[in-house]
Amino acid sequence: MQNSLKTIFPNFSNELIATIEENGSLQDFEAGTILMRTGQYIKNTALITKGKIKIYRQGEDGGEFLLYYLQPGQACAISMICTAKSEKSQIMAKVVEDVSVMMIPLQSMDKWMMEHRSWYEFVIETYRSRFEEVLEVVDNIAFRSMDERLEFYLKRHSDACGCSEVNLSHQEIATELNTSREVVSRLLKKMEQRGLVKLNRNQIELLK
Amino acid sequence: MQNSLKTIFPNFSNELIATIEENGSLQDFEAGTILMRTGQYIKNTALITKGKIKIYRQGEDGGEFLLYYLQPGQACAISMICTAKSEKSQIMAKVVEDVSVMMIPLQSMDKWMMEHRSWYEFVIETYRSRFEEVLEVVDNIAFRSMDERLEFYLKRHSDACGCSEVNLSHQEIATELNTSREVVSRLLKKMEQRGLVKLNRNQIELLK
DNA sequence: ATCCTTCTGTGATAAATGTTACTGTAGGAT
DNA sequence: ATCCTACAGTAACATTTATCACAGAAGGAT
Numbered sequence: 001m002q003n004s005l006k007t008i009f010p011n012f013s014n015e016l017i018a019t020i021e022e023n024g025s026l027q028d029f030e031a032g033t034i035l036m037r038t039g040q041y042i043k044n045t046a047l048i049t050k051g052k053i054k055i056y057r058q059g060e061d062g063g064e065f066l067l068y069y070l071q072p073g074q075a076c077a078i079s080m081i082c083t084a085k086s087e088k089s090q091i092m093a094k095v096v097e098d099v100s101v102m103m104i105p106l107q108s109m110d111k112w113m114m115e116h117r118s119w120y121e122f123v124i125e126t127y128r129s130r131f132e133e134v135l136e137v138v139d140n141i142a143f144r145s146m147d148e149r150l151e152f153y154l155k156r157h158s159d160a161c162g163c164s165e166v167n168l169s170h171q172e173i174a175t176e177l178n179t180s181r182e183v184v185s186r187l188l189k190k191m192e193q194r195g196l197v198k199l200n201r202n203q204i205e206l207l208k
Numbered sequence: 209m210q211n212s213l214k215t216i217f218p219n220f221s222n223e224l225i226a227t228i229e230e231n232g233s234l235q236d237f238e239a240g241t242i243l244m245r246t247g248q249y250i251k252n253t254a255l256i257t258k259g260k261i262k263i264y265r266q267g268e269d270g271g272e273f274l275l276y277y278l279q280p281g282q283a284c285a286i287s288m289i290c291t292a293k294s295e296k297s298q299i300m301a302k303v304v305e306d307v308s309v310m311m312i313p314l315q316s317m318d319k320w321m322m323e324h325r326s327w328y329e330f331v332i333e334t335y336r337s338r339f340e341e342v343l344e345v346v347d348n349i350a351f352r353s354m355d356e357r358l359e360f361y362l363k364r365h366s367d368a369c370g371c372s373e374v375n376l377s378h379q380e381i382a383t384e385l386n387t388s389r390e391v392v393s394r395l396l397k398k399m400e401q402r403g404l405v406k407l408n409r410n411q412i413e414l415l416k
Numbered sequence: 417a418t419c420c421t422t423c424t425g426t427g428a429t430a431a432a433t434g435t436t437a438c439t440g441t442a443g444g445a446t
Numbered sequence: 447a448t449c450c451t452a453c454a455g456t457a458a459c460a461t462t463t464a465t466c467a468c469a470g471a472a473g474g475a476t
Contacts, residue, residue: 057343059351067346081336090343114322127335128289134342135265135298138275141349142386143267146463169423178350180464185424201423201472354433377453388434393454409442409453 005102008049008073009122016116020047024102029095036079036093044103045079048072051099052160056092059178066153066176067091068133069160077130080109080123097161147187149177154197158206166204213310216257216281217330224324228255232310237303244287244301252311253287256280259307260368264300267386272300274361274384276341277368285338288317288331305369355395357385362405366414374412 005017012020026049029035036042038058053070055078070076070093078091112119140149153173157166166173174184188204191197198205213225220228234257237243244250246266261278263286278284278301286299320327348357361381365374374381382392396412399405406413 057346057350059347061351063351065346065350078339081332081339090340113328120321124289127339131286131289131335131339131342132298134339134346138265138273138342138345138349139267141346142265142273143269143271171423181424182426182465183463186426189425199424379453389454390435390456391433394433394456397455407454 013118023108033095040089045109047075047102049100052097063178077126164206221326231316241303248297253317255310257308260305271386285334372414
């Protein structure tokens with residue numbers, strides 16, 4: 001166990017790893033679980049050690065706009081930020097591939113900042129990288145049209161799963177881009193005609 | 209001077225205030241100055257003590273999408289984040305009302321995190337509030353149409369300047385919303401018909 | 417096989433936004 | 447006053463995106 005945490009978070013000092021194992025609790029969640037809801041109070045920070053999580057921003061009308069993925073070796077920046085103030089969550093987190101997460105209680109998260117240099121650096125780096133990802137999201141919706149956003153979405157999905165097949169229905173994709181199923185179907189068809197993808201039922205193969 | 213810093217940043221400890229005055233340098237910039245460009249390396253963190261700054265995200269095509277305002281008592285989260293890694297700026301900062309900023313060198317910024325609890329808390333709170341503001345921006349462009357976004361833009365402007373007049377041309381507003389001048393003119397005209405604003409040359413009066 | 421549900425494709429149409437083109441007006445510079 | 451430039455209004459049209467309507471195909475359940 002000690003070995004695996006060290007493998008997933010190679011920059012953590014040995015003392016930090018030991019402290020985490022002492023204070024954190026490793027929990028498993030199945031794909032589909034909602035780990036966090038908009039408006040919920042946050043009591044923990046989660047370090048992902050296995051699986052994948054998607055982070056969404058929810059609209060009042062029930063839209064679920066995809067912000068980014070969380071993968072092993074990463075942590076939820078929002079939970080860190082909110083934890084520090086025990087604030088409400090501004091986002092929704094959904095498990096998309098069975099995960100194991102190390103739950104770190106609020107107080108430890110804050111305490112370690114002063115005690116463990118490698119924890120401090122990890123937290124700062126988490127803030128930075130998540131901030132940049134959200135800025136990239138802003139770029140996409142502010143400057144690009146739906147066809148480019150769809151291509152970006154598919155690319156990000158394949159990067160996240162490390163494969164070239166996207167096993168999602170058009171409806172699911174549409175929801176995460178906050179558009180309609182028909183628009184996604186049409187744009188995908190055009191991409192197929194351009195030779196960028198091959199369309200199957202519940203699956204999109206990326207060809208380039 | 210000590211008095212005024214303490215007034216603007218009331219949560220800073222007296223020791224921290226003293227340290228800032230020792231290590232920082234107070235600089236003035238006129239309205240219109242570009243304080244930071246996309247792609248520039250960041251060497252300082254800036255604490256705003258007077259005036260106003262607007263933070264933009266730039267598109268490849270030269271668009272300048274408004275993210276948020278910075279006001280006295282606030283600091284540039286991005287510069288803090290990037291500073292910590294001496295990374296390139298992902299944003300552009302423009303002075304919109306003559307500012308005084310306290311420039312904090314890279315090393316100090318990092319060092320104080322361990323030495324001054326009130327600095328640590330300020331930095332964390334800065335991350336949190338800027339992150340939330342960017343998420344609100346995402347909400348606007350992901351879930352809302354241009355008329356709602358325009359209303360939000362005007363409201364935010366008047367909140368920032370503390371007055372009910374927006375002294376900007378339609379073109380300037382269009383640029384910051386990444387749309388065209390005609391669209392802004394049309395939507396403003398509709399708002400005028402609905403009794404929400406009164407339109408003058410280079411000025412929009414908010415009525416409600 | 418038959419039924420049923422979900423997923424996909426596509427046309428028709430509507431609405432929102434972007435573009436082009438032109439007009440008039442306000443205010444500064446001379 | 448006259449000229450010039452930036453700003454604002456608006457019509458006409460193009461493009462993009464959203465919505466409605468419907469048809470057919472895939473795959474699971476019985």
